[in-house]
Amino acid sequence: MRTRAVAMALVTVLAAAACGSSKGTTASPAGSAGSNPCAKGNLTLVTPGQLTIGTDNPAFDPYFQGPTGHEWKGQFNHDPYNDQGFEDATAYAVAEQLGFQKSDVNWVAVPFNNSYKPGPKNFDFYLAQVSYSPQRAQGADLSDSYYDVQQAVVALQGTPIANVTTLAGLKSYRFGTQIGTTSYDVIKSVIQPTQSTQVYDTLNAALQALKNKQIDGLVVDFPTAYYMANVQLSNGTVVGILPSADSGSKEHFSMVLQKGSPLTQCVNGALSALRADGTLAQIQDRWLNQAAHAPNLQ
Amino acid sequence: MATAVISTVVVFTAIGLAVVNSPGWPSVREAFLNGEIFRASFPDIARAFVLNIKIFLVAEAVILVFALAIAVLRSLPGPVFFPIRAIAIIYTDVFRGVPTILVVTMLALGVPGLQLTGIPVSAVFWAAVGLILVYSAYVAEVYRAGIESVHPSQEAAARSLGLSRLQTLRYVIVPQAVRRVIPPLLNDFIGLQKDTALVAFAGPVEALRQAGIDEAANFNFTPYVCTAVLFLALTIPLTRTTDWLIARDRRRRAASGVA
Numbered sequence: 001m002r003t004r005a006v007a008m009a010l011v012t013v014l015a016a017a018a019c020g021s022s023k024g025t026t027a028s029p030a031g032s033a034g035s036n037p038c039a040k041g042n043l044t045l046v047t048p049g050q051l052t053i054g055t056d057n058p059a060f061d062p063y064f065q066g067p068t069g070h071e072w073k074g075q076f077n078h079d080p081y082n083d084q085g086f087e088d089a090t091a092y093a094v095a096e097q098l099g100f101q102k103s104d105v106n107w108v109a110v111p112f113n114n115s116y117k118p119g120p121k122n123f124d125f126y127l128a129q130v131s132y133s134p135q136r137a138q139g140a141d142l143s144d145s146y147y148d149v150q151q152a153v154v155a156l157q158g159t160p161i162a163n164v165t166t167l168a169g170l171k172s173y174r175f176g177t178q179i180g181t182t183s184y185d186v187i188k189s190v191i192q193p194t195q196s197t198q199v200y201d202t203l204n205a206a207l208q209a210l211k212n213k214q215i216d217g218l219v220v221d222f223p224t225a226y227y228m229a230n231v232q233l234s235n236g237t238v239v240g241i242l243p244s245a246d247s248g249s250k251e252h253f254s255m256v257l258q259k260g261s262p263l264t265q266c267v268n269g270a271l272s273a274l275r276a277d278g279t280l281a282q283i284q285d286r287w288l289n290q291a292a293h294a295p296n297l298q
Numbered sequence: 299m300a301t302a303v304i305s306t307v308v309v310f311t312a313i314g315l316a317v318v319n320s321p322g323w324p325s326v327r328e329a330f331l332n333g334e335i336f337r338a339s340f341p342d343i344a345r346a347f348v349l350n351i352k353i354f355l356v357a358e359a360v361i362l363v364f365a366l367a368i369a370v371l372r373s374l375p376g377p378v379f380f381p382i383r384a385i386a387i388i389y390t391d392v393f394r395g396v397p398t399i400l401v402v403t404m405l406a407l408g409v410p411g412l413q414l415t416g417i418p419v420s421a422v423f424w425a426a427v428g429l430i431l432v433y434s435a436y437v438a439e440v441y442r443a444g445i446e447s448v449h450p451s452q453e454a455a456a457r458s459l460g461l462s463r464l465q466t467l468r469y470v471i472v473p474q475a476v477r478r479v480i481p482p483l484l485n486d487f488i489g490l491q492k493d494t495a496l497v498a499f500a501g502p503v504e505a506l507r508q509a510g511i512d513e514a515a516n517f518n519f520t521p522y523v524c525t526a527v528l529f530l531a532l533t534i535p536l537t538r539t540t541d542w543l544i545a546r547d548r549r550r551r552a553a554s555g556v557a
Contacts, residue, residue: 112514113510113513118325118326135516135517136517137517138518179507180513196502199498201499206501209410212411214420259325
């Protein structure tokens with residue numbers, strides 16, 4: 001709660017700072033920044049004056065969209081410099097909120113488990129569909145939510161699991177997911193399948209296993225599930241959306257920052273400002289398919 | 299002796315102090331040696347480790363037979379058997395040359411994709427096949443070295459006693475060859491024990507994969523230390539046995555006075 005209060009207080013300051021810069025004041029950044037720790041000039045950054053954002057490679061639809069480029073190559077990959085896709089646009093919106101021009105933003109490809117390894121980081125913040133959990137928050141700073149996410153089951157049309165309409169009906173099937181995901185926790189604690197769960201290094205390997213019928217269902221976050229079922233698979237379907245692993249709270253995506261980073265409160269401040277002025281909702285409307293629907297499995 | 303003790307103590311103390319006093323040590327200790335996470339993740343990882351042991355035991359048995367067959371084929375003399383020798387050579391070249399992880403991943407995710415009826419789709423099955431193919435290539439070369447180390451006079455003597463070529467191989471050459479290569483053979487099996495972790499990349503939740511799951515759930519790398527401890531508990535007894543066998547072999551050869 002305390003963080004939230006601080007964040008809310010920061011919104012006003014930030015908004016003032018943002019207005020200041022957009023009016024093109026020529027005063028020195030340090031002067032206009034004053035004692036506000038989240039003013040651009042006061043931020044501790046990997047590269048001074050530039051915002052370095054990390055994400056995974058490949059960067060997947062619908063979180064990153066548009067053409068490939070830089071290090072992000074391949075059929076299903078997207079260049080984060082595009083500023084297209086849900087997370088890409090969110091990252092740029094946060095950058096802008098913190099006072100950065102688009103040209104001040106640099107992207108680095110960071111494998112998921114390098115995002116929280118000990119030691120100095122090569123990014124200021126990292127976003128790649130990382131779900132928040134209290135355990136994870138002990139190993140790295142995790143921002144407030146930028147998206148409340150639900151997990152869903154993808155399957156092949158015409159297979160028996162595709163006709164399942166209840167949570168209990170899923171129990172007897174074999175599931176797979178990507179390593180390091182909360183999807184695994186959802187399989188374990190919500191579906192509680194009788195067969196052993198398969199865990200793959202990449203979504204691509206998991207998708208291949210689904211095509212191979214080595215698994216009956218693939219559990220991923222719903223936007224990814226929708227994209228897989230409708231774009232990546234020619235005969236895919238979303239069986240349904242699963243309840244949260246922790247029934248008490250909604251699962252959400254967080255940005256990952258260095259443990260104890262002073263930037264965390266600034267990112268949280270930017271996120272609440274973007275939430276308050278409706279920007280986050282607009283980004284969500286624009287880049288995540290609002291027509292996407294699937295039954296809730298109970 | 300005293301010098302050895304002192305220098306050992308000095309070296310290890312120096313390394314230990316350098317690590318413990320490094321600026322990043324507190325965060326590395328927290329990320330890799332968290333006692334609470336170790337205790338919490340150990341039971342799950344130990345349970346998953348049973349799969350590694352199963353895969354190891356089955357693969358080892360198959361490799362012992364399959365690799366010997368390849369070695370024998372490669373040792374067949376005469377121009378008639380050239381194609382067979384060539385296949386054996388290509389096999390050992392390819393499977394020693396391609397990284398094990400690639401063989402495992404490609405087989406386990408590729409072969410089931412063929413959707414052939416009667417062919418298993420189990421990832422564990424095909425990952426084990428991958429390990430068998432790779433390690434048989436190594437073990438076949440070990441066997442071959444053993445076969446070639448048996449003096450040609452042994453074969454000549456056996457043949458002159460009226461044994462057929464196959465009988466000579468079966469009763470004279472191979473028994474001597476295998477006895478000589480037991481230490482290097484065990485060495486390969488130590489490698490195989492560790493490489494059962496590569497099965498993880500095909501999807502099954504064995505010890506390494508379970509550690510990866512626990513790692514990502516806690517943003518902490520301590521579960522890998524759990525896995526390392528389990529693997530050491532399995533490999534060290536075999537390592538020590540191998541060393542002992544090698545030493546015994548050397549003593550015997552020295553005593554008998556022949557090379």
